[in-house]
Amino acid sequence: MLTIENLTKQYGKFLALDHLNLHIDKGEIYGFVGPNGAGKTTTMRIVCGLLKATSGSVTVDGIDAIKQPDDIKRKVGYVPDFFGVYDNLKVMEYMEFYGSMYGMERQEIDDISEGLLELVNLSDKKDAFVDTLSRGMKQRLCVARALIHNPDLLVLDEPNSGLDPRARFEMKEVLKNLRSMGKTILISSHILPELSELCTSVGIMEHGRLVTSGKVDDIIDASQGNQPIHMKVVYAETEEPLNQYVATILKEQPFVEKVSFTDDEVLIHFRGDDLEAARLLNKLFDHHIMVSHYYREKENLESLFLEITGGEENA
């Protein structure tokens, strides 16, 4: 469906995309994650024909996005990260405006819009002015708009950014509907747990390169056993400051890579499996360290993402 080969984009001297390779099959929902400035938006804009690549190729359904930008525009629907709407324009007119840009007849646009507005749960807003809609509604309207010409590939750039939990939930419902309709979607986000629930595959991007890419489950499986342990120590028999003592003891233990302290928790980066984790807890008892809670983080994309990208980023 979408194939990106050796895609490189340079802004002046700055290398935003560095020989990026990516393949998405039909019907897949591909999640694109990465810290700010990783190059997600740049990739998406090239796929939509908005930006010229420095080198490399992008094909959608066999059509070259760089050589045939006009054909690609009929194949791709794009929801940008930031977008605006017009004043004094009603929801239905908004749809008609964009439909007519694809040369569609008014009747056809109206019929399709009915269905799309229903899909994004805006049927009751047909006659509202677009600039009066809430942020979440605008975002959903933009998704409906991007689908007006029935594109093969839908490109969503952070459709959840700036939305409150309720609006996020609604957006997720829309995306789930699209998934069940068999749409191929390329979606970028910072909100990783939502992506892992929604996506069939993900790619983690950093500095213009894909660090990891594949099926969600495969990626999680491959990195099993790396999750940190959270622990709370209430008392230890020692003259030393508590944290210092605990850190010294922990660092002597196998599989412990790093120990850090938050307000009231100890975070242990641990490479062992669950049995080793249990052994570690026993050792702590042996040292008369009294632990009130002790649990291992469940592996998810979020922690994986933080691990891969060095943990500097707050999602």
Place this chain on the structure above:
Amino acid sequence: MRKRLHMNPIWKKELVVGSRSMKMSWAIMGINAFLTIIVLIVLSITNMSAATSGYRYATLIWLFPILGCIECGLISLIVPVITSGSISGERERQTLDVMLTTPVTTFSIAVGKLGSAMSVVMMYMIASIPVMAIAFVLGGMSWWALLGLFGMLLYLGIYVGSVGVFCSSVVKKSVVSTILTIAIGIGIIIVTTVILYVVIATQSAMCDAKGVAYAGPGAAAFIMMLNPYSPIVDFMMRVMMGTGIDRLMEEMGTKSSIILAISRWWIPCSIVINMIISFIFLKLAARNISVTRNRK
């Protein structure tokens, strides 16, 4: 296969949006009030002179060039304002990107923006018909003159509008774009005039040196065809005096029958040239639209 003619979607949308904003109604009212005041002033001057030298309807004929010039002036000021945000506004409110992901060409975006500005010009013109008609009936003008004037106004609107859309594709701020549009217009007028002046000055200096009589600028006068107002001047001259720029050139001493023949066709020639220039401005605007700017 039947292919229906589609109206430019951008033009159509702007019409819908424009008709909802109150700005236009206010502007139309303002312009009509202004034109009415002018008519009243001319009428009262005629009335006052009637007390001393008898009522002369003929002075009312001056309503035509006065109102015509005022309308040209208004278009030269209003159109730059209307078009100033046409492209930069889309960029600013971040609607341009989405527009560019559709198959609509950047040229038809530019044309749509120009078209919507022209619809506004047309509204103004239609709204001013009553005032103009009264003035024309009083002044004893033919309806053809009125029609001709409207044609001239449309042409001028297209010219100024194309420059305006171009400026909006270059400049971010609407105010700057408005000023730039007007400046380009004034610049073209000044540059063409200065060139013609220099040509005339050197030619006549050469004639003086040789001791022959100066016979006018000849073909060099055609540089004034680049002045977008020159066909309007020619048109006004023809309506008011029955003769145009060609007569002026003849009086200056131009002998060449080809040059005189061309200058007799000043209006179509100049309009065609200036419409080509408009087209070029629109093409340049289209090229600028497709350049996605640095964001953030």
